[in-house]
Amino acid sequence: MEMKFKIFRFDPEVDEEPRYQEYRVAADPAERILDCLNRIKWEQDGTLSYRMSCAHGVCGSDGMRINGTCALACQKLVREYADAEVTLEPLPFFRVLKDLTVDMNAFLEGILYFRPWLITLSDPPEQERLQSQEEAKRVEEVIRCILCACCTGACPVMSENPNYVGPAALVWAFRHVFDSRDEKRIERLNQLDFPDGVWPCVNHFECTRVCPKKIPVTKCINTLKREIEKTLPGRSQ
Amino acid sequence: MIFKHDVIIVGAGLAGLRAAMEVAGAADTALLSKVYPTRSHSGAAQGGIAAALGNEEEDFWEWHMYDTIKGGDYVADQDVAEILAKDAPRAVYELEHMGVPFNRTPEGKIAQRAFGGHTRGFGKAPVKRACYAADRSGRVILDTLYFEGVRKGLKIYPEFHMLDLVMKDNRVVGLVAYELATGEVHFFHCRAVLLATGGYGKVFKTTSNAFASTGDGVFLAYRAGIPLEDMEFVQFHPTGIYGLGVLISEAARGEGGILRNHQGERFMERYAPTIKDLAARDVVSRAIATEILEGRGINGRDYVHLDLTHLGEKKLAEKLSDITSFVKIYLGIDAATELIPVAPTCHYMMGGIQAGSHGRVLDTEQNPIPGLYAAGECSCLSLHGANRLGCNSLLDLVVFGRRAGTSILQDLKHLSWDDPPAHPMKEVQDRIRSLKERKSGEKHGRIRSAMQETMTRNCSIFRTEQSLSQALAEVRALKQQAGRVAIDNLGTRFNTDLLEALELEYLLGLAETIVVSALGRKESRGAHFRDDYPERNDDDYLKHTLVQRTDDGPQVSTKPVTITIYPPKPRTY
Structure with a gap:
């Protein structure tokens, strides 16, 4: 044809x-x-x-x-x-x-802002750190991210607020907030809790719709919001 | 511009990144990548990384070492295979500590599964040795190492293409690179260069490899007079999606998938009675090709079926979700209920730049070339022999990437700064200018397709003197035509038309080295099968092939294989 x-x-x-x-x-x-x-x-x-x-x-x-x-x-x-x-x-x-x-640099900077690496304070054991299957399952969907930026490109909020960190950065934040091996969870949640952080998302679901790896991006963002509200009760907003 | 760094690493896949982590911080290190970061082809590895952790069942590094050597049909250097197998548990724990999200056992340890050619008790039955993160193991390791590199402040030059290796008095003084975003040509002056540029599957028509896999480092080393080793050994992975070549991981068979012919027969029982569908890749690919040749392909056509229908949706979702989505997207097939059409696809190059187990690149007299190192698929450490086992590649990258980094740090103590030759960028600039000035000529795409056609037809799973001679004649004719390529894009920004024209020269040069090396090996071993010499011949060919560029064309020679523990035996699975 x-x-x-x-x-x-x-x-x-x-x-x-x-x-x-x-x-x-x-x-x-x-x-x-x-x-x-x-x-x-x-x-x-x-x-x-x-x-x-x-x-x-x-x-x-x-x-x-x-x-x-x-x-x-x-x-x-x-x-x-x-x-x-x-x-x-x-x-x-x-x-x-x-x-x-x-130009993908601003996109990548947004992901780097949330430190997309495992942070541990304790010395590693001789063998692997143990992690239960249930704990591993919490990040099973977000580790599919390939940094293609389709979600961020599709996000309607991005057009209104260019300072919004965007869905991909939040997927990577989720990845480490919910990795049971990470020892900076509270600090990470605090870092997400600012006007251009996790909050601008208003559930358009465009990111979820376009994600080529079928990551439930909006759901992840909402989970982060709930986790902040639950874990940081004394926070000022 | 002229940039100056102690160490330049070319390639941001696992080998380059792992080496960089060893060197960065201790020396001024920069990493060049032809693709934007995290697009490197290590990310396409699906199945896992091998290590005898024994998390699921008893396992020993000695078994792993033996499997690697037998998998390589006894032309793997055994001292190198020993390093790999012994160091594997440390390397995998290190990745886990960095945060790689491996699947887990019920006790919370790294989960492991069966993989082709990995056995217990020296070939008795399959063993669960592959550590994995679903079927995206390469991608999550790549991202982990990349972000770890960023965290450590690694200097990265993204979308910089290496176009020349600059040597002076038989040592490396730097390299020339092209900046894709601006079209500028730069000279990188340095004391050490690590080539970690990956494979060159794009020599063939059907391949699991990325468009970026054009063998840049391998060809540029070859052009600089550095010998390449074992180029005839090209791995065809048994299960590429029919027509596309997109990889369906061996993990699919590791998890219980079965290959079936037109009659629905599990034909691997005839070819490998002990471990059946989990035989080494060359054995399975040859079996598929034989079924097709003998008319037992599906409906008489050139593919067979991979049957995953008995695995259940849960296992597919938890352990094989990427490949399940690939067949859904590209074929509209539901792997839980339908059979997947598959055929062999060019996957991995066992051959490459001759280097020792320390990563130092060697000349024809086996002396290290000062300042030059290689790691990963672009190198040939004689580790994989005539056929690489699945999951040994990711392992190779992190084990020998690290070792190359260690060697560089040691050697920097006595590697001095040498002045570059006058006008180090001139040759590259002239080449680009002449391409841009040519008003009309051949399209690089047409020549590339013709090369891929002849290599696939004449130099794939089954080879003969006649087919190889045909391939050689055609590749040489195409090399002539490639000298008349004209491009459309005369601009400076993101001119991939120009880069593809330059890459064509690499691919053709490497195709020629593959064919001449294959002509020299008049026996069948591992992935190299000659219909006219169907048996392995240890008396005459238990040795490595070297190929070196001369003004009269590629010159082929040999060197001995290192055998320490396991004497060659007939290879059956």
């Missing part, structure tokens, strides 16, 4: 305004949108820029807006867009570096 693509083009060094460019490409219904992008680039227009690597939804490189919805181009198949023109745009709110390639 023939697919029609409309792709966002912008080179901030040369172009004054972004524009959309149209391409037609032959594709099989079982192929990925990324396969189409590659075919366009390799056969028609090498000037197109986008990130990609593993091509099966593990590396998290090719998050973009596909017909208005944030998704990985390697996880969406042509057959899902039959008869439709496919519009590809960069992730919203992210600074465009070129075409579909965006």
